[in-house]
Amino acid sequence: MxxxxxxxxxxxxxxxxxxxxxxxxxxxxxxxxxxxxxxxxxxxxxxxxxxxxxxxxxxxxxxxxxxxxxxxxxxxxxxxxxxxxxxxxxxxxxxxxxxxxxxxxxxxxxxxxxxxxxxxxxxxxxxxxxxxxxxxxxxxxxxxxxxxxxxxxxxxxxxxxxxxxxxxxxxxxxxFKSDEIVHRDILISGIPESDLAILIEDWENQLPEFIHLAYLPNRTSIDLRFTASGENRNDLENIIQQEIDSLKLIAGEYIVAENSGNIVEVLKDILLQKKLTISTAESCTGGSVASLLTSISGSSTYFVGSVVSYATHVKTTVLGVNPSIINQFSVVSEEVAMQMSKGVLKVLNSSLAVSTTGVAGPTRGEDSQEIGTCWIAVTNGNTTLTKKFFYPYLDREDFIKIISNNALNLVVQFVKENY
Amino acid sequence: MxxxxxxxxxxxxxxxxxxxxxxxxxxxxxxxxxxxxxxxxxxxxxxxxxxxxxxxxxxxxxxxxxxxxxxxxxxxxxxxxxxxxxxxxxxxxxxxxxxxxxxxxxxxxxxxxxxxxxxxxxxxxxxxxxxxxxxxxxxxxxxxxxxxxxxxxxxxxxxxxxxxxxxxxxxxxxxFKSDEIVHRDILISGIPESDLAILIEDWENQLPEFIHLAYLPNRTSIDLRFTASGENRNDLENIIQQEIDSLKLIAGEYIVAENSGNIVEVLKDILLQKKLTISTAESCTGGSVASLLTSISGSSTYFVGSVVSYATHVKTTVLGVNPSIINQFSVVSEEVAMQMSKGVLKVLNSSLAVSTTGVAGPTRGEDSQEIGTCWIAVTNGNTTLTKKFFYPYLDREDFIKIISNNALNLVVQFVKENY
Structure with a gap:
């Protein structure tokens, strides 16, 4: 009913x-x-x-x-x-x-x-x-x-x-004896929404009628959401899994996470599975990455802590960023992002660390970089992955939100590539 | 129109x-x-x-x-x-x-x-x-x-x-040549909503018809919101100010902030005015206080940074909390909150520091304190203000949100009392 x-x-x-x-x-x-x-x-x-x-x-x-x-x-x-x-x-x-x-x-x-x-x-x-x-x-x-x-x-x-x-x-x-409703999200990246829709059109058309598919585009990814309703939750979950398995044959290379309702949960699963701990060194995100990580219960198992180095002197004194590197490359640079991540890894003694340094705007601050620029680095001490982002159109709130999300996504990518 | x-x-x-x-x-x-x-x-x-x-x-x-x-x-x-x-x-x-x-x-x-x-x-x-x-x-x-x-x-x-x-x-x-709409919020604390309504009843009844008053109760305070519409913004703002001045004669002792749309903005004004800087040491709030502080533009003038000490070893190694104090009083205690605030003040070299340590739940973690317990400390090195909060009914998300808000409110109170 x-x-x-x-x-x-x-x-x-x-x-x-x-x-x-x-x-x-x-x-x-x-x-x-x-x-x-x-x-x-x-x-x-x-x-x-x-x-x-x-x-x-x-x-x-x-x-x-x-x-x-x-x-x-x-x-x-x-x-x-x-x-x-x-x-x-x-x-x-x-x-x-x-x-x-x-x-x-x-x-x-x-x-x-x-x-x-x-x-x-x-x-x-x-x-x-x-x-x-x-x-x-x-x-x-x-x-x-x-x-x-x-x-x-x-x-x-x-x-x-x-x-x-x-x-x-x-x-x-x-x-009420109501029907069960099951939602499941998978995260797609690396393909525009319209290309994805054409690529998976035949598959989408053959979906049973009780499964509804929705495209939820983000800045750099798409959440593909399955919704199904019926009498038995297990049956619904199994059928959705079967459909995802057949989707993987067509678009597997673009599927970043198979259960992506929330990137924080995705990261939790992967860190627990690989027995890794993480810390963050944050400048432009101002604690928002740490805040996301600790928003879910059980995060104390893998989240060690964070240094929010908003003032430049915190980057040098606490995180050990070399002042001459800042002078040479500016605070918002790949080099500083790398040193921040390595610094917090050492100071907080975690197995992984992620750092952010950027210009959230609306004013440029002490850096000469353009508003909307950000560097993110992920490290385990030996290998370091860095990526630059540039979102000149975003307001401060969205910039922080999206960069924080990107930081978590980059950690997932790093773990998949290195563990 | x-x-x-x-x-x-x-x-x-x-x-x-x-x-x-x-x-x-x-x-x-x-x-x-x-x-x-x-x-x-x-x-x-x-x-x-x-x-x-x-x-x-x-x-x-x-x-x-x-x-x-x-x-x-x-x-x-x-x-x-x-x-x-x-x-x-x-x-x-x-x-x-x-x-x-x-x-x-x-x-x-x-x-x-x-x-x-x-x-x-x-x-x-x-x-x-x-x-x-x-x-x-x-x-x-x-x-x-x-x-x-x-x-x-x-x-x-x-x-x-x-x-x-x-x-x-x-x-x-x-x-469109539309009328102007002006909103203004003042923050009331220390009196139940119903008592406030009775205390200010006569004043409320004499308000001009174009001013609408709303009560927005929070956990420990009330936002009183004035909304007025008319042709001239300046006139509206002046009339609201006059009404607030006459309200102060009746309920002045309960008015915490006269322009409280947002506690983050209130704190910004007060820190800039007193030329103070601030840092945070966060355990249960996991970076959320820092995140609130940096959510507004211009925060780099007074916000220095933060140490999120989620793991206990970060409290001792980075913030210098005495391990025997932790053993004696537990991680969630007035003593640890005090040492955390003093530690981050020193490490990040700010004029003020605020710390949080509590049990957000739904599980107790390594501490023996009850879920919903939290200690907050504010210090300038000489004077330290501490306060205990206990919200057993709140879910994790609300607990973090409300404790973070309380932390900022406590800083405002501290500055008002000491500067």
């Missing part, structure tokens, strides 16, 4: 671009794990009428509407009132919510009685049931409308995540 | 939660700078019918519809066909687009003729005009429908950003 959902996120801060709506991606991913597909994501303002319309649209499009935001105690929180109007019911007081708020206040060291606004958080639409929120003061609301469900969650990410994980997903899993 | 917009983002990868839709926030922010308000953001799948409906909904809700995604050369790109059907017109070939693609291929070192899929990228809906995309192969489409406009942009973030910045915003600014 196919079950689908829509996501409705409420909050002016999303519409003015002050925050990126990360809640929706988290919710969509969680729903996918139990076979629920998301039809659309709608973000609207903190406006009574607009929120009501959002409920109506959500319910008309799917079995399930997951809503975040607007449950707080202040004036700009209008979701509960809009839900009442939508349902045509009143608010009733739930004592258990009061107890939860008092527990939270005690935990946070607030020594005072609940005020009116706190009290109001215990008001629940008559037609809804509530789920206690141990992470915050606003309870989660669960409303059945005929055979459909509206679920209201707070917008604060860690509260929403805790409730999704601990309360909503288990309940939904119990309630 | 008030001009409004809706944003339509197209792509299965958004609906399965594989990527976070960062495009919408960027577009919304850019539109806000020229006084255009975003009414809603809708994300839909790569489905012909759904995309067509998206155009219809967008046009019915606002003057302007900004669309991203689905313009690529492969089968899963359906936006152009859906737009043609929506407009009731055919595709026509634009030679100039071919020339742009050939230029890009040359730049990227592809030595071959354009294939059919590349050729198809030069097909433009008859009723649209195109804007050359110097960042990629898919041109931007600009379609007038009576007094409304649909603008189609590629979904690849750096292409979309370049086009918005260089082409779309200047054209829209030229076309």
């Amino acid at each position: 196919k079950i689908n959902a829509t996501i409705l996120t409420i909050g002016d801060e999303i519409l003015i671009g002050q925050i990126v709506d990360t809640n929706s991606a988290f919710i969509a991913k969680q729903l996918n794990t139990i076979g629920i597909e998301v039809e659309e994501i709608l973000s609207v303002k903190d406006e009574f009428q607009t929120i009501m319309e959002g409920f109506g649209r959500g319910i008309s499009k799917a079995d399930l509407v997951i809503v975040t935001g607007g449950l707080g105690p202040t004036k700009d929180d209008k979701t509960k009132a809009a839900l009442c109007k939508f349902l045509g019911c009143d608010l009733v007081r739930e004592e258990k919510v009061i107890q939860n708020i008092m527990r939270l206040f005690e935990e946070r060291g607030y020594k005072r009685e609940l005020n009116n606004l706190n009290q109001d958080q215990a008001l629940i639409p008559e037609k809804s049931t509530f789920i206690q929120n141990k992470f915050g003061t606003a309870p989660c609301l669960w409303t059945k409308i005929d055979d459909k469900i509206i679920i209201n969650l707070p917008g604060v990410p860690f509260e929403m995540k805790g409730l999704m994980r601990d309360e909503i997903i288990p309940r939904l899993k119990n309630q | 008030k001009i409004n917009a809706t944003i339509l983002t197209i792509g299965d990868e958004i609906l399965i939660g594989q990527i976070v839709d960062t495009n919408s926030a960027f577009i919304a922010k850019q539109l806000n700078t020229i006084g255009i308000e975003v009414e809603e953001i809708l994300s839909v799948k790569d489905e012909f019918q759904t995309i067509m409906e998206g155009f219809g909904r967008g046009i019915s809700k606002a003057d302007l519809v900004i669309v991203t995604g689905g313009l690529g050369p492969t089968k899963d790109d359906k936006t152009k066909a859906a737009l043609c059907k929506f407009l009731g017109c055919d595709l026509v070939r634009e030679e100039k687009v071919i020339q742009n693609i050939m230029r890009l291929f040359e730049e990227r070192g592809y030595k071959r003729e354009l294939n059919n899929l590349n050729q198809d990228q030069a097909l433009i809906p008859e009723k649209s005009t195109f804007i050359q995309n110097k960042f990629g192969t898919a041109p931007c489409l600009w379609t007038k429908i009576d007094d409304k406009i649909i603008i189609n942009l590629p979904g690849v973030p750096f292409e979309m950003k370049g086009l918005m910045r260089d082409e779309i915003i200047p054209r829209l600014k030229n076309q």
